[in-house]
Amino acid sequence: MEILSAEQIRAWDQYTMEHEPILSIDLMERAAASCLSWLERGGYLDRSFSIYCGKGNNGGDGLALARMLSALDCPVTVHILEFGNIGTEDFQANLARLHSSPVEVRFVQGPEHFHPIPPDDILIDALLGSGLNRKLEGVTAQLVDHLNASGNEIIAIDIPSGLFVSKSSKGNTAVRATHTLSFQVYKPAFLMPENEAWVGEVHILDIGLHPGYLSQVQGEAELLDAAIIGAIYKPRKSFSHKGNFGHALLVAGSYGKMGAAVLAANACLRTGAGLLTCDIPRCGYSILQTALPEAMLVMDPDECIHTAVPDSPDKYSVAGVGPGLGQEPPTVAFLHQLLQRYRKPMVLDADALNILAAHPDWLEMLPPYSILTPHPKEFERLFGPSADDYGRLDKAREQSRRLGVIIVLKGHYTFVAMPGGKGYFNSTGNPGMAKGGSGDVLTGILTALLGQSYSPGEAALLGVYLHGLAGDLAAEVHSQEAMLPSDLTANLGKAFQIIQKS
Structure with missing residues (x-):
């Protein structure tokens, strides 16, 4: 619309x-x-x-x-x-x-x-x-x-x-x-x-x-609705195999924040990633293997934080970076190395964005058509304050064009700014999603879609709509107050079924 x-x-x-x-x-x-x-x-x-x-x-x-x-x-x-x-x-x-x-x-x-x-x-x-x-x-x-x-x-x-x-x-x-x-x-x-x-x-x-x-x-923009999303969604073909749906790398978690990695990884697999490898510190090994046996693991040499980029990172279809990452100096250096070595579109959220905000010159290193998912405070840290909401959206469009990336500015009507200047407001979602961990689920969803047959723009639009729709379904069952971010992932299957009928 x-x-x-x-x-x-x-x-x-x-x-x-x-x-x-x-x-x-x-x-x-x-x-x-x-x-x-x-x-x-x-x-x-x-x-x-x-x-x-x-x-x-x-x-x-x-x-x-x-x-x-x-x-x-x-x-x-x-x-x-x-x-x-x-x-x-x-x-x-x-x-x-x-x-x-x-x-x-x-x-x-x-x-x-x-x-x-x-x-x-x-x-x-x-x-x-x-x-x-x-x-x-x-x-x-x-x-x-x-x-x-x-x-x-x-x-x-x-x-x-x-x-x-x-x-x-x-x-x-x-x-x-x-x-x-x-x-x-x-x-x-x-x-x-x-x-x-x-x-x-x-x-x-x-x-x-x-x-x-x-x-x-x-x-001035479009409101994402069922018609737009129905045109983006691609049903799976009968002779598909796991190689058709990407091998995602999820860089997430640190000591005390492995839950963020679990939330993002679970959402990534529930959104259809063919293969998922989680790059995590050693303290997360038992947690991930127990919570999500479908995921493969790459272990950092450090027990608690990320310090070393995995071998041959370009072998992965897509990289999602940030949930629970932390901002310790070795992790900051790790992200810099990853940006130097990985040149496919990435999904960056949470601490990955906070590190970029502290090193704004690194924004120029982002692979084209990467997806950034800041909430308003993270956006302000990245690009500076805005006088009002209209100014914030204008700035999102401007920075998306300048950097050649997609900016997903999270909120009640999440705004997606495309490098070509077009903007989209999401029509799904509710205040029950305003809980720590909802953004980790979105990172997993976007990472999965970006590694499949969707263009970065399609992945961003389908991802935010799917995320919000799963949130609406969760609220119907649990109420906005009682729903949890993990309930979003639990409702992704129903959300896909609704989109398939669009």
């Missing part, structure tokens, strides 16, 4: 009007009807509504919705924020239609016109929509504060008023929505952690915009 800017969505509206064809006010009617259907499905039609409208097309959506609710005998009051302008043509047309209904319309010119909000009313935010180009001030900001202070449930149409679509709104006044009803596709603002408290739960409603437009436009 494409993620579009406000300008692109307006262009899609125009394309639909020209090619369907349909009048703009009738398209507005579709949008309002889709909101009404959502309210009906959610069991809201036995409630009363206070609808707050600006005088643009977002306000027109609110007026149309008010008329439809009133026709179903829902108590509705409309509050129109006055800016001194007469409103858009479609707004005025919907206002004229509303006058034939019993809906009370109140006009708001200043704080003295802020009416007390009935405690049981559902508030509908149709003030500004996605056309906002400057932060809220004056009466508009005061009205938004008034709505937020009510404690009532707020449902925003299109986007919570006060939020920008494609740039940071940090520090700005904005409606704090419980639900956001938006149309056709996700907007960038919905995927940013900094906006979580304002957008609430996002619902994308299909209003039948003309599909032909999407073939002519490239969005």
